[in-house]
Amino acid sequence: MKQAKRVFVIVIDSLGIGVMPDGEKFGDVGVNTLGHISESVETFRIPALQKLGIANLTQLRQVPAVENPLGYQAALRERSNGKDTMTGHWEIMGVETKKPFKTFTEHGFPKELIDELEKRTGHKVIGNKSASGTEIIEELGEEEIATGHMIVYTSADSVLQICGNEETFDLQELYRCCEIARELTMKEEWRVGRVIARPYVGKKRGEFERTSNRHDYALKPPVKTALNVLQDNGFDVISVGKIKDIFDGEGITEAYKSKSSVHGMEQTIELADKDFHGLCFVNLVDFDAKWGHRRDPEGYAKELEMFDEKLAVLLEKLREDDLLIITADHGNDPTYTGTDHTREKVPFLAYSRSMEGNGMLPEQDTFAVIGATILDNFGLSMPEETIGTSLLSCLK
Template identity: 65%
Template sequence: MVVDSFGAGGARDAAAFGDEGADTMGHIAQATPGWKIPVLMKLGLGSLRPLAHQTPDPAPVGRYGFLNEASAGKDTMTGHWEMMGLKIDTPFQTFGHFPPALIEALERETGRRVIGNRPASGTQILEELAPEEIATGHMIVYTSADSVLQICGNEETFGLQELYRCCEIARRLTMKPEWKVGRVIARPYVGKKPGEFVRTANRRDYALKPFGHTVLDSLKDAGFEVISVGKIRDIFDGEGITEAIHSDSSVQGMEQTIDLTKRDFTGLVFTNLVDFDAKWGHRRNVPGYAREVEAFDERLGELMQALRPDDLLLVTADHGNDPTWTGTDHTRERVPLLAWSPSMKQGGPLPEQDTFAAIGRLVAENFGVPVPEMAELKTQPAIEL
């Protein structure tokens, strides 16, 4: 279960990314004296590191530790791919403004003029440019300082299928090395005037395919089920997935995950909870982020109650997105790993890991399938639960 962007601060190489001092969970705790996260604290979050206004549980039930990212990046795809055994040595392309040649090609092939072409908050750029798009049929293109090209389209005037068509063209164009971004994202919305614009759940991500074999592929090839909840299917472009469940929100993603505990299957449920990142981190909204964690904490308790004795719960993150930080970009941070099973006899600390792929290794060894071949894992002690 990936709490998207719930970084734990203190990445060893944060300064190289301009993020020295960033601390997603630490700064949220500092700014939120009444923060209620009892289940996370019971699992060991407060024992993992001090959190302002929080008292560590004297007897945490979970195992808890830090994961460091080995890949050259701090985005969603890089984090998730590394978890499943793929290290990114060359970061995906990021742009402040997309090159004129790319914009010209996009306009020529879609038949629509591009407006925007800058880093922006998705809600902010709608307030500024959606009236023009609605009136003229022009196409809003923007980025978020991540390796993404995003296109907005009003579902009533632009049309959902037309938006998807334009994004498919953009994905094909951005396969060129000089323009290659990790994802092209369709961002549909509704509304007729500023103050009324709302993005809908019909978002669609057009991601690159993983460049190599992942733990998900190993599980699927061995006949295990790999059920994705949320945007996991998009992140891996469907590779290694046996069933994909779309989520409209992080709350719904938790509810869907709880429902899956009632099914009889053998394999992995891989859940991404995106609202922490998309709704609150990028928008630098500390109270919203804190409330989202509280809602997650409540449902996490329900999930734990529903697990069977031989189930294992792993809670982690894919990067940071400190809502107190400058700009709107992700932040390079360590991430937490909280592990718990109803059959676990006691909690306690886990050794700090040098790669997110320690998760993939743990999953692979659990099911007896091939372990990732990352060099960082060869000298890394396995996580023992």
């Protein structure tokens, strides 16, 4: 394979391909996000992903494996102690998270944290439980509008989320409150991975809609990642979707927010028409947020079909010296109990027009092979205190 001038890494958020060996420790037995989606629907058409060998990694009822796939395939195991967005993405770029982030799914946030948040923001907190974002707005949106109170909730992730109506609570006030919450949750006993501003519009139940002005306040990675190395050496690091938020801007040179996963792919296709030298790093969140957590395999399948249509367009636009890598950050089996992520292996699909070979690579013991492969392509090495070994020599 030629040295790539541009590398595109697309994270299909939550597209697991089978349970990890230690899945039971995380409460996950027999999970397989992609496999169980296939079992749950009558029709499932993903021809572009099929050509890239997705069905060679896990059995799909309607989609047979292909004998000569485009490029190379591998299953990646997660080495970090977790199954959330940040640990997955950070590991892709070389960071092993040994101490998991705090979650508050069962009982909400402790009284001491809520009291301090109310004192510092000047708003009474309502909610304070684990909930779906759309459902809690339906439940408490009218009360927030009438009183000026502040909806706070969490999920199965390590997150503290605050909802605010853009017309009455004010977007800047919502961001201010989230900044305070981020400061408070730097304390070890309250340390969450992300604080998320969740703005919405509407005046009454049935009319509420979340807007695209979401903002994530994430922790910075504890060490330099592959992204920092690229930036420090003058390469472009373009983020699409929530990548910039996940890395708190570290190593990012240019960022594009997405309104949806389809929009994220449209942005990626537009970027494929531009000249840049470096990495385009894409997160497509709807798979996880809209379908995985809500346990909707049919919706997930349709979203994958829409992605596949856009992927076919992107494949046509790729240049001889482009490298495409498709992966995921964790699982979220929509047929499993509860609403939590699932501890799963993720796909590694690598393709370039300049590849002469193809086929299955051995299963890898970390997502960080991706970051290491990208840096190796540009003649760079992984930074200190990171993990990951390059697969570039296998991509012939």
